[in-house]
Amino acid sequence: MQLSKEAVLEKANKACKNTLMETLNIEVVDFGADFLVAKMPVNSRVHQPDGLLHGGATAALAESVGSFVSHIFIDTDKFFVRGLEITANHLKSVRDGFVYAKATFLHKGRTTQLLDIRVTDDADNLISICKLSTISLPKNK
Template sequence: MSIWAFEATIDEINAMAGGSMIAQLGIEVTELTDTSLKGRMPVDSRTTQPAGVLHGGASVALAETLASWAGYLAVDRTKFHVVGQEINANHIRPVAAGAWVFAEVTPAAIGRRSHVWEVRITNEDGKLVCISRCTLAVIEMESGYAPEDRRGPARGASRDQG
């Protein structure tokens, strides 16, 4: 039995990432199962630290991206929007530039007003690189997730900025 509130394709999800940090970092959703979401990110000049290995912040960005997509898929998007509330990460091992990291997000708890998602990031050999837990708040309002060409100004942002 699926945990998702509606059906979406990987292509639809990845298309919505255009024009965002997700696309800038090269993060892609690769698989959607009944109980998890999987993705990957390149370890390259966009995601490494000056020492030439995966930046911990890039791992956190990958983790929060997948957790947020999972939250989006798990609620009625016509009534609810999810936002990151808290995230933690334990960095286990480095990954050198030129490789890929892979992530899988699974639910720890899916409630009416908050979700907790666990994200495991591994290297190409399947060894654990980072483990993260992300808490999402579920807000009663239509989801703001949209493709780049249908996005408006950020909610609460001044129209005079930027």
């Protein structure tokens, strides 16, 4: 049974309760055949001391989005997803508004996945480019 777009978004956002994603106010806002998008507000909760978006918060957003998109495309009754490695190149700074992370697959294997995650601001400026490797492992082993 295929879930509707609305059902996937609701399920993803429900899964964020009582997690880092809720702490950072990350919200999944769009999803398609090969991508997922989430947004995060840029405010003092995610700033570094000089008032700019913290790179660690950006990396947390990117890993959250990448893990979610990997999770959506596996049989979660049989497998779970874990992050293996994340890299982030920060290109531009942000003081306020929202940042949006869009994760797409570069490789979607049975065991490992490689995702490209582009983080943009409200004006669609490229803020960070991230790569995330994930692994799907069997639950009952």
